[in-house]
Amino acid sequence: MQPMGNENAGPTKFPGRPVSPFVAAPQTTMPFFSSGHVVEKTGPPNFPGRPASPFLSAPQNAMPLLSSVPVGPSIPSSQPSPDVGNYQRFPTPVYPSNVQSITPAHGPPYAGQAVLPPPGLPSPGQQPLPPPFNFRPQPPQPQIPLVSMGPPPQSFNSMPRGSMPTFPLESSNLHPSMLGYPNSQASPVTHVPPGQASPFLSHQGGFVQPPIRAPLGLNSREQLTLTSMGPPISVQNLVEEFSSLSVGSVPGSIDPGIDSKALPRPLDGDVESKSSTVMYPLNCHPKFLSLTSHAIPNSQSLLSRWHLPLGAVVHPLAEASDEEEVPIVNFGPTGIIRCRRCQTYVNPYVTFTDGGRKWRCNLCALLNDVPSDYFSLLDASGRRCDADQRPELMKGSVEFVASTENMVRPPMPPLYFFLIDVSLSAVRSGMLEIVAKTIKSCLDELLGFPRTQIGFLTFDSTLHFYNMKSSFTQPQMMVVADLDDIFIPLPDDLLVNLSESRTVVDAFLDSLPSMFVDNVNIESAFGPALKAAFMVMSKLGGKLLIFQSTLPSLGIGRLKLRGDDLRIYGTDKEHALRIAEDPFYKQMAADLTQYQIGVNLYAFSDRYSDIASLGTLAKYTGGQVYYFPSFLGGIHKEKLSYELARDLTRETAWEAVMRVRCGKGVRFTTYHGHLMLRSTDLLALPAVDCDKAFAMQLSLEETLLTTQTVYFQVALLYTSSSGERRIRVHTAAAPVVADLGEMYRQANTGALVCLLSRLAIEKTLSHKLEDARHAIQLRIVKGLREYRNLYAVQHRLGGRMIFPESLKFLPLYGLSLLKSIPLRGGYADAQLDERCAAGFNVMILPIKRLLKLIYPTLIRIDEYLVMAPTVADDFGNFSKRLPLSSESLNSRGLYMYDDGYRFIIWFGGMLSSDITTSLLGVDLSAIPDLSKVSLCERDNHISRKLFGILKRFRESDPSCYQMCHLVRQGEQPREGLLLLSNLIEDQIGGTVGYVDWIQQIHRQVQQSA
């Protein structure tokens, strides 16, 4: 447990701990292997003389953490900001979410995780809500008992009162002994030092505070006022304030009281909140950073009345269109301009004073010197004369080139290591051949030429290493059968420079499928193979791609057929099915992250393969789970090839860390996504790419915010594939408000749903599915109830359901979430592996893709297809999205359903045979089983047009390959599985439909309203 990195510079000593790849760092300790409290030492500071980041040294952050986690956040004050160049520091990882601790003896490994009273127990005097709907009737379940041991419940708060953000900062780091401490301690403690004036009053710069209450397009005349009885009074005001919906039966009528056609649906596109960039044009694009409400409450008490989660969704490497291209800024020898106190990067919101010689940090208000190289005169308004030529002063998103002089090791080369199952099923399914061919076809496009490194390891019951030395013409294979004492048979040449060894690599990939073509081995020594891969890669880090076809059966990390047992559902053991059983996986994930290795898992088994355990490797290394159940080369070839190729060629940020800074008084406390926390707020992301987004929750550190604006700054420090150290910085401002109504008006449904979904999925890892669903419903109800309380009484709105325009889709997205694969139903509603894989997937999705996944596109396409080819091709007029309800389907029509992951083409029973013949070559009646039919383009305009649509839709979301499934009306059970069960507005299989859901929500909102 003790080796220090810089003492271990000798040859690799496997099977002991791997040598740190960071041995070159002078004065480096490797606290990673230490236990107990570690005080980190640092390498040479990158910004000599700059004092510590207050984000790490704040005592109230550090101390409670130290008491329970063996991490070393007590940074000496000479600590440079850890998001630049500090590769030598590897404190013990802090797991970001509520998964069981590897070593329970160390206590709950949370950083900044709010510890809350257990859910399900109402506070005194608070009426518990009626239970949410059940997917299938179940006997009443006992309430969740108090959690008395193990990690605290996830922060997703289903308490009827005192939602998470009511806790001041310090309670978010409660010592475990304080578990269960009543939340009525909504702390009177204030952290505003007496007499301290706000340091934030300074906007004497060119920046003009935008109006906080801008007109926000809340004009609801165009929408939802559905009843004939309009609002009784103050019509104009009301119209500005909110939307309303008539709910409830008309007396003496059996009409349910809701016109289902008039319910709000996102059919005209996604909900994209533009208000932030309207109010603050210098903000980064909301695709990079979106707050769940673009109005920050000015007090704890206000925050406690905002029952929805307050936080952000950050998508640091979101693909940008040309006009959104992130400019690259190189300060050269001047060095990057940062605040010497809080390390904030220079951005459009800093202000210059003193004739241009000083600049004031917008996050901490410190007055910094302007380096002479960076000096510019100010104009009459106090603006720098050169501002227009400086992207960092004009753009909310920039990428700084970091100086390399203080790095502890050179920027790593892009490195790909492939760990491939070659057992019987991997070969038979065709997986091995497709993987080998796809890798080969991508070799020219792998990132980082000519520095790219590559290596391979295959396994069944033994491990197969490949010496790819450039002087060879064929790779040399070495088999290791000893699984107990894993070692690498060759210290070098298992990882090679792709350019130098290209011939050998080509030869290897050409021969790989045939090498194992007769393999009848059905065992899987996955764990030992993973350890070996780690040993090979640990000197450099990189991307580990795992292709897994068989449940690991041999050696360390072997997994049991845990089985998906009906009887476990609804009990307190249910969640255990969804988390890794063997601590090996989490420990490996921690080790991999330490050594800058990110894991992408490709799982192919046709049987249970414990995705819950295997996916852990991706979860904590910033990676991704690709799930191909019942993989068959003949069917899934294109999907696998496309997605693997994208994985290999999409721009990747190597050895990255990310921190989101915010202005004084607010603080991010929990992080949700595929990441590992290296300290309380530093996210370790060994290999992050443009398809990963992160969500986080925000807390108020002070009882009262005295500033008018809060600033946020995302900084992603990484090595680019070209070998440059870069810092991608996104900066945004948001107003501080004293008005709850404003918080609701500025709500961003997309960001809210993204954060809610992640909190709910994390909750399923420690609670029953039902509890996670209940928590979502409760949040929505409480949010709408609070909003209603603001307005309903004063305006006598009686039976109407009211909600802010900004949240009009929230109930529908909430319902969609409850019916999504990770959260839906129980035992029979999704296979366990499928559920877990879907859960891992949701945890990385950016907002837009998540919304599309939970409320997919349904369009009718036959009318467009039969249009004469001579007519101008304006698909736009035909691509109107339809409500996700079987009422939208006409049996004379042809429909397309697109959730971003697959297309489903639905053939109505009375669809013209011209169309089916044009598309399939024969009439539908001649095809007994549509599942066996794959669509291919035919030489007629109907077929060509359909392929045009498919192409267009695929291009609109390049992150994965949408396979096309054909299904005909009435073809059961396929129709139900593929389409009908996803028509989330319908009442199917014991679930509520949209109309009933709205009524249910409305009833609950009115209770104690």
Ligand SMILES: [Zn+2]
């Ligand atoms: Zn500062």
